[in-house]
Amino acid sequence: MSTAAPRTAGPDHLWSVDEHLDDILGTVRPLEPIELHLLDAQGCVLVEDVTVPVSLPPFDNSSMDGYAVRVADVAGASEEYPAALEVVGDVAAGQADLLHVGPGQAARIMTGAPLPPGAETVVPVEWTDGGLGGGPATGMRARSLAPEGATGQVRVHRAAAARAHVRAAGSDVKAGDRALTAGTVLGPPQISLLAAIGRGTVRVRPRPRVVVLSTGSELVQPDAELRPGQIYDSNSFALTAAARDAGAIAYRVGAVTDDAATLRDTIEDQLVRADLMVTTGGVSVGAYDVVKEALSSVADEDEPGSGIDFRRLAMQPGKPQGFGSIGPDHTPLLALPGNPVSSYVSFELFVRPAIRTLMGLTDVHRPRTRATLTADRPLTSPKGRRQFLRGRYADGAVTPVGGAGSHLVAALARANALIVVPEDTESLEPGATAEVVLLG
Incomplete structure (x- = not known):
């Protein structure tokens, strides 16, 4: 949640990109940590180191289906001169009461089963006759023909070194090791590790809840019939998807008409499920820019610092x-312009870092690199403005896609980068080195 009112600089101040971003990141604070069950914690950021309470694996176990034996009993075994051993029983995964393997004996063992006392190594079933008294067996045939729990004799046709095909206790992690460090984003492998060491819950910063709504009486839902003067609402879908991609739990609200009272009521209704709100449209100087009108009345005199x-x-x-x-x-609110490219670029530059700050991450920005500009003409940019052009980046080079128009959605769909033209640069020549923001 925010802790201070945004810095204001007067109506005539032209803010730089960095000033605006600094204001946002200086206001937004990480969400408070909570304890969550493992699957609910997916995508969240860990707030504390996790120490391993029990070694993995917790005991020596077999990595193969085969026979647990003593090394000396199979030394020199070959196809011509197999070692004949007495099978004293089976050792299954999860078995607690283990039999003992003595000289001249073998225990049939399953993958993951504990290595029984007395045994020093495991010979795969493929190196034996499967306990059938014939020639060498091959995996599934031996297992399917040998009756479960059978005892008798097994012929081993190959020697095995000590602890061959044995997964040692603690070979993955040892008790007392640090399994995960604070700041880790919990994905499937991390959740698997937490479950494997017996953690059912974990302390994390929750994924922020982001409410996205677009404004404009001309907007209609996709699949609806377009009437004259109407367009489909794409912004709310793009920004909701972008918020989810950033790590948030995002809720899309249907387009709100150009009515300040309706917009104000909608925003107030949505606050109950929002850690961050994003609006798109209605923030310029047009006669129907109702976001300004609605949000100015949402700022309550009884709530100091809001507005x-x-x-x-x-x-x-x-x-x-x-x-x-x-x-x-x-609740922080970012009001973005309504043109599709403008809103998406604004999201990447300002909203995404805010979401990732709420998550408690330290690296909140898209990666940047330098690339060679490949184009058939210079890129021009208005003096005093930092321009962000859509581009296609590959192998150290970036190529502009589409024009500079902020309505060109098709070009945006082909882009995987933003080409940055600094405020003091009015022209970027082909072959020049440009800064590139990598998307996705």
């Missing part, structure tokens, strides 16, 4: 932006 600051940024696309906090919990 949204609408500002102009020295960037293209995405000049109009809004940021602040609303509601009794001072």
Whole structure:
């Protein structure tokens, strides 16, 4: 949650990209840690080191189906001169009462079963006749023909070194080792490890709940019939997907019409399930930019520090932006422009870092690199603006895709990077080195 009101700088101040981002990251704070069951903790950030309480594996066990034997009893065994051993019984996975393997004896053992006392190594069933008294057996044939629990004699046709095919106790991790460190994002392998060492719950920062809503009376749901003057609402789908990609639990709200009272009521209704709110549209200087009107009335005089600051940024696309906090919990809200490319670029630059800050991550930004510009003409950029152009990056080179228009969704779908043109650069020549933000 936020802890302070956003910094304001007057209506005529032209904010830089860095100033706006610093204001956001200086306001948003990581969510408080909670204890969650393992599957509920997937995608969350661990807040404490986890120490191994019991070694993995906890006992010596077989990595193969075969026979547990003494090394001396199979030394020199071959196809011509097999070692004939007495089978004293079976050792199954999970078995607690273990038989003893003495000189001249063998115990049939299953994968994962504990190595029985007296045994020093395991010979795979493929190196034996499977206890059938004939020639060498091959895996499934031996297992299918030898009756379960059978005793008798097995012929071993190959020698085995000490502890061959034995997984030693503690060979994965030992009791007292650090299994995971604070700051780890819990994915399937980490959750597997936690379960393997007996942890049913873990202390994490929860995934932030992000509510995304778009505004505009012209917006209709995909699959609906388009009427004159209408367009499909793509922004709310793009930003909800982007929020989930960033690690959040994201909720998409259907497009809200250009009515300040309706928008205000919708935002207030959604606060109960939001750690962060994102709106798109209605933040410029148009006559129907109702987000400003609605959010200015959401700021309650009884809630000091709440309110949204609408500002102009020295960037293209995405000049109009809004940021602040609303509601009794001072829930952060980012108001993004309505053009599809503007809203998506704004999300990547500002919303994604805010989400990952809420998660408790330290590395909150997309990776950046330097790349050679491959283009058939110079890239031009307005002086004093930091421009972000869609590009396709591969093997150290980046190629622009589409034009500079902030409505070109198809070009955005082909891009995997943003080409950054600095504020003091008005032209970037082909072959020049450019900074690139890598997407995905």
